[in-house]
Amino acid sequence: MRRAIVLPAIGILGLTMAAGCGGHDMGASSAKAKPLDGPIVIGMAVARSGFAASYDLGPSRGAELAVADINARGGVLGHRLELKYGDTKSDRALGTTVGIDLLSHGAEVMLVTCDFDLGSPAAIAATSKNVVAVSPCAGSSQFGVPTLGPLAYSLGTMSAAGATNVAQFAYDRGYRKAYLWRDPSVTHTKETCSAFESRFGSQPQAKVVGSDTIQQKDTSFAGQIARLRKSGADVLELCSYNPGAATALRQLRAAGVDIPVTSHVGMDGDYWLKGVPNLKNFYYDAFGSLYGDDPRASVNDFFSRYKAKFGEPAVTSFALTGYATIQVIAKAIETAQTTDGAALAKAIDGLGSYETIAGPTGFGAKQHIVTGRPAVIMGVEGGRGKPVATYAGGRKTAEG
């Protein structure tokens, strides 16, 4: 299915670029780009209903906070930012329709769903019309230039980069025998386990002693738990997501297996912890702590403002990436002085290590997803998460 979507898209992009050698030339487009006129409309082709709505809600609200802040300071080059929503209903097929609809309503930049599979249709609809598309937090390496072309970006941390940090954290804690639970249902979890295995297995005296497949909709993980128990592993890397991951964890702890479990940013938040009572020894990487104890004051301030504005606390730290996305877009428009796709992409690529609320974010001409951003490693003890260390590029940069 993905290939069916992506291959025609590559074809369309190829034709667009070939036919428009003069029109969208990266070097010349600034001069030809249309000047800014009226409010700058940012299309929000996100899931507002269906299963992905819970993933998109936080980043969308983060984007709203950023737009309010920027407009309060006078907008970008004197132009107000305006968000225009379309609901993809968590349906890949609708992504294209919603993207095209938002373009027809004047969208000059497009925000898309936090997942490659769901976000790429709207991204392709935008980029094929020379409009920059950004996913606030897609983690798949496919969200990049080779697959989606030079106008698509993700402010998410690449799955492999996150897993490398977590693998190093596990090694630094003294664990030497890792066991992997692989969930093959999405690209993000597959890439997470591969990168963890590669990093952890390459450390001195460390070894991946076994692995098992877990399926998202399984109701029993008894077999996997029995094999893990026999393996003698001292840490489990759980490459899955909720609700399946919480189910596996619940059954693991119920079976009396209390070895440390490491996981990834998809397990951020406390909404699922009631299902695994008194969970401890569980670690994952996050964009930040949403409990008011992040090492960065700006992050704590963000989450308290989020709660004040929306009347409820953020569910996950993904909300930070929505804010960061608007920060990057605003800065790039300021630099390019246009929203023309090619010129804006050139400006984003040229931002270098740009400081956002989610940490420094840097892109290059061939690197359109974040890799080096610091990750806060969260530890869950007694059913509550708290920051235990900060890692970046596979090494510890700070305690707590």
Added chain:
Amino acid sequence: MSAVAQNLINALSLGSLYALIALGVALLFSIMGLINFAHGELIMIGGYALLWFAGLPFAVTAVLVVGVVIGCALAMERAAFRSVRGATGETLLMTSFALSLLVQGGALLFEGADPKSVDVLGSLGASVEVAGVSVGKLDIAIIGVTAVLLLGLAWFLRATSLGVQMRAAAEDFGMARALGVRANLVVAAAFGMSGAFAAIAAIFLVASTGALTPAMGLKPVLVGFVAIVLGGLGRLWAAALGAYVLALLSVMLQAYLPDGVAPYRDALVYFGIVVILMFRPHGIAGRPGAVRV
């Protein structure tokens, strides 16, 4: 040897859960010829009811959950299925699809799309070691309760007046009515019992997973249908047999497939079912044209 025993225990526990689901679906199919896709939504309602009544003593919660789900099953019968009783299988199927989507949409509206979590039967979380085999207390509860319910159902259908009427209706609904069997009572009883099975399945499902989503009933109800077809259409005990065979296939493949092939476990399970149905087209214990309770 202990690995095989461990896998057999796991299969027995999973098969018991599948059997609870399959029996709820099979009851209505036997009597009305209705393939009720909305049965998954009864399980989902049972799951959320556990969240609504969380904090009460478990026995009270369980009674309330069973009551709510039976009430919903009876309401489904009265509001959606009574007016199409006797219609073709296609009409009944479409009605159940529509009802399923409607109830799921309602859950999305009132409970939201976010997965929710609840701790049910946490006290049964521990395991006991028996001859090198780790058996969860929850697994023992699932296996035991299912066995009691299966025996109870068999007794009810053979030893009570209502049970005999239900069996007669399953043989020939028209003739049974002509002989004085009250159709409304028999069908309502079937829906009520189906609801009770859904509620108990929901309790054990949520006790195992701890997770709630509006779409949580979809996979169980599909498993239930597959178990019925595999066991043999129209016989209640065959549906339970199909559930245990399905669970055994799934657990054994999960245990012994090499790593690279493991992600395709479900495909291989269904391939195995196709092979069984090639040799036993009416299911393992099915008979051509037979509809019996």
